[in-house]
Amino acid sequence: MTSGRDLMRWVWRGYLSRHKGKVLAAVFLMSLEGAMLGLLSWLIQPMFDRVFVAGDRGAVVWVSAAVAGVFLIRALSGFGHRVLMAVVGRNVAAHLQRDLVGHMLRLDSAFFHTHAPGLLIERIRGDTVVASTVWKTVFGAAGRDLVSLLSLLAVALSVDWLWTLIAVAGAPLLMAPMAWLQRQVRRTTSTARTAAADLATRLDETFHGIDTIKLAGIEAHDHARFSGALDRFVNAEIRTEAGQAAIPALIDVVAAIGFFGVLTYGGYEIIAGEKSVGQFMSFFTAIALVFEPLRRIGNVSGAWQVAAASLERLHAVSLERPTILSPDAPEPVPAGGDVVFEGVHFAYGSDPVLNGLTFTARAGETTAIVGPSGAGKSTVFALIARLIEPQAGRIAIGGTGVDRMELSALRGALSVVRQETALFDDSLRDNILLGRDVPQAKLEAALADAHVTEFAAALPQGLDSPAGTRGTNLSGGQRQRVAIARALLRDTPILLLDEATSALDAQSETQVQAALDRLARGRTTLVIAHRLATIRNADRILVMDRGRVIEEGRHDELLARGGAYARLYRLQFSDQDS
Structure with a gap:
C-alpha cells in the first residue's frame, strides 16, 4: 500500500502544482471566510450586552453594519474559492485522464489482456473524478475550517479559558476510534472501486454481447449476473458511507459532553453574576460554531481515505511500464527482404x-x-x-x-x-x-x-x-x-x-x-x-x-x-x- 504522503506528493508534483496560483488564492479566500465565523461570534457579546441589555442606541448601527459586513465577506470569499477549486478540480481530473490514457496506450498488449475494459474505464473516469474533487475538501479544511476553528477558540478563550477547557475535554477520546475508522474507510473504498470496475465490465459485456444474449435466451441469467455485481458494489458503498458518517457522529458525541459541562458550570456563574449574558452568548456561539468546522475537518480524514484508495489505483497504473521497447540505437527497417x-x-x-x-x-x-x-x-x-x-x-x-x-x-x-x-x-x-x-x-x-x-x-x-x-x-x-x-x-x-x-x-x-x-x-x-x-x-x-x-x-x-x-x-x- 502506497503511503498517503507519497500519493499526495505524486499528485502535487504532477498535477496540482500547475495550478499553484489558483490554489493559493482559493486558500486565502477560504481563510477569509473562516475568519468571519470568529468575528461573528465576537460580535455577539456587544449585541447582547450593549444593544439588547444596556439599550445603547449608538451601538445598534455599527453592530448591525458589522454583522452585515461579516455575511457579505463570507458570501464573496465563499463564491470565489468554490469557483477556483472547481476550476482546479476539473482541470486536474482532465489532466489525470489525459495522462492515464496516453500512458495506457504505450503499454504492452498483455496489459489489456489481464485488465478488463470495465476496470480500466472505471479508473479513467471514476477514480480520477474522486481523486480530483477531494482537494476542495482538503484545502477547505486547511484554509477555511482551520482558521474558523482557531478564531472561534480564540474568542472562547478570551471569554473564559476554563469554559473552553471543559467544552473540549472529550476530544482526546476521538483519537483511537477515528484512526480505526480511517483504516476501515480506505479498505472499504478500495473494495467499492473494485466492485464498480466489475460492474462496468458486466455492462460492457452485456451491451456488446446483446445479440448473443438474445439468441441464447439468457436475459434472466445475464440480469442476475449484473444484479450480483450491483449488490456487491452497493454493499461496499454503504460500508464506506457508514465509515465516513461515523467520524462526524463521534465529534457530535464529544460536543454533547462539552455542552453539558459548559452549560452546567457556566449557568451557575451567570446566576451568581460572575459573567454577563453577552459573554455567555458569545462563548456559546463560538463553541457551537467550533464543532461545525471540526466536523468538516473530521470529514477530511474520511474523504482523504476515499480519495487515497482511488489515487493508489491510479498511481499503480502510472507505475506500469511497457516491456516491449525500441532499442537505444535502432536499426532501419529494410525496404524489402525475407x-x-x-x-x-x-x-x-x-x-x-x-x-x-x-x-x-x-x-x-x-x-x-x-x-x-x-x-x-x-x-x-x-x-x-x-x-x-x-x-x-x-x-x-x-x-x-x-x-x-x-x-x-x-x-x-x-x-x-x-x-x-x-x-x-x-x-x-x-x-x-x-x-x-x-x-x-x-x-x-x-x-x-x-x-x-x-x-x-x-x-x-x-x-x-x-x-x-x-x-x-x-x-x-x-x-x-x-x-x-x-x-x-x-x-x-x-x-x-x-x-x-x-x-x-x-x-x-x-x-x-x-x-x-x-x-x-x-x-x-x-x-x-x-x-x-x-x-x-x-x-x-x-x-x-x-x-x-x-x-x-x-x-x-x-x-x-x-x-x-x-x-x-x-x-x-x-x-x-x-
Whole structure:
C-alpha cells in the first residue's frame, strides 16, 4: 500500500502544482471566510450586552453594519474559492485522464489482456473524478475550517479559558476510534472501486454481447449476473458511507459532553453574576460554531481515505511500464527482404504455443500458413509486429532482427487485415484514413479495389456515414472491405492477411482477392487461411501443427505428397461437397 504522503506528493508534483496560483488564492479566500465565523461570534457579546441589555442606541448601527459586513465577506470569499477549486478540480481530473490514457496506450498488449475494459474505464473516469474533487475538501479544511476553528477558540478563550477547557475535554477520546475508522474507510473504498470496475465490465459485456444474449435466451441469467455485481458494489458503498458518517457522529458525541459541562458550570456563574449574558452568548456561539468546522475537518480524514484508495489505483497504473521497447540505437527497417523465424518458442503463461518454429517467407512472395486451430498461426503475426515477445529464438526481416528496429517504424512497415476488423464510432472515411492525409485519387483507387465504393454509395451520407459502435452499422463483409482498403492505402512492404476475405460472399471474395493479389506483387505477404481454395496460388504453403512447421511446399506438391495438407484439403472439400 502506497503511503498517503507519497500519493499526495505524486499528485502535487504532477498535477496540482500547475495550478499553484489558483490554489493559493482559493486558500486565502477560504481563510477569509473562516475568519468571519470568529468575528461573528465576537460580535455577539456587544449585541447582547450593549444593544439588547444596556439599550445603547449608538451601538445598534455599527453592530448591525458589522454583522452585515461579516455575511457579505463570507458570501464573496465563499463564491470565489468554490469557483477556483472547481476550476482546479476539473482541470486536474482532465489532466489525470489525459495522462492515464496516453500512458495506457504505450503499454504492452498483455496489459489489456489481464485488465478488463470495465476496470480500466472505471479508473479513467471514476477514480480520477474522486481523486480530483477531494482537494476542495482538503484545502477547505486547511484554509477555511482551520482558521474558523482557531478564531472561534480564540474568542472562547478570551471569554473564559476554563469554559473552553471543559467544552473540549472529550476530544482526546476521538483519537483511537477515528484512526480505526480511517483504516476501515480506505479498505472499504478500495473494495467499492473494485466492485464498480466489475460492474462496468458486466455492462460492457452485456451491451456488446446483446445479440448473443438474445439468441441464447439468457436475459434472466445475464440480469442476475449484473444484479450480483450491483449488490456487491452497493454493499461496499454503504460500508464506506457508514465509515465516513461515523467520524462526524463521534465529534457530535464529544460536543454533547462539552455542552453539558459548559452549560452546567457556566449557568451557575451567570446566576451568581460572575459573567454577563453577552459573554455567555458569545462563548456559546463560538463553541457551537467550533464543532461545525471540526466536523468538516473530521470529514477530511474520511474523504482523504476515499480519495487515497482511488489515487493508489491510479498511481499503480502510472507505475506500469511497457516491456516491449525500441532499442537505444535502432536499426532501419529494410525496404524489402525475407521474413525469417529461427527456433522461435512462445508460451502464454504455462501453455506452449510455438515450439522451435522455423521458416522463411521469401521477399516478394506470398507465403500461406495453414493448420488446425491452436497451431499458433495468429501468434506468428503478433510476434512479427512485436505485440508479444518470444521466450527464445530470433525473428528477422531482411536480415535485421525485429527487436533491433524502432517499434513505430517496424509496425509502419506492416499492413494487417484481421479476421475480425476493429472499427471505431466515426465516419466510414475516418475509419479508412485513420488520421492520415491521403490524396483523393489514391483514396478512390483503394476504395474501388477493396469494393468499398459500391456499398458506400448506397449509404445515406456516403463515406461520411457513421460506422456505428464497433462498426455495427456495417455488415461483416463491409467491415472487412474497410480493413482491406486501409491496407491498400498503407502501401507497406509487408502484408499480413489473417483470413482477409473470410466474411465476403463468393463474388466479392473473388473481386477482393484479385485486388489483394495485385497489392501483394513485389511485397512479402503472409496469409493465414482456413479456406484452402484461397491459397492455391501461394508461392509457398506452410502447414503448422503444435507450434511448428510439419510440411511446406506449393499447393500441387503438398497434395501429391498425401500428407497433412492433403488430409486437410480432402476434409474441407468433402464437407463442402456434402
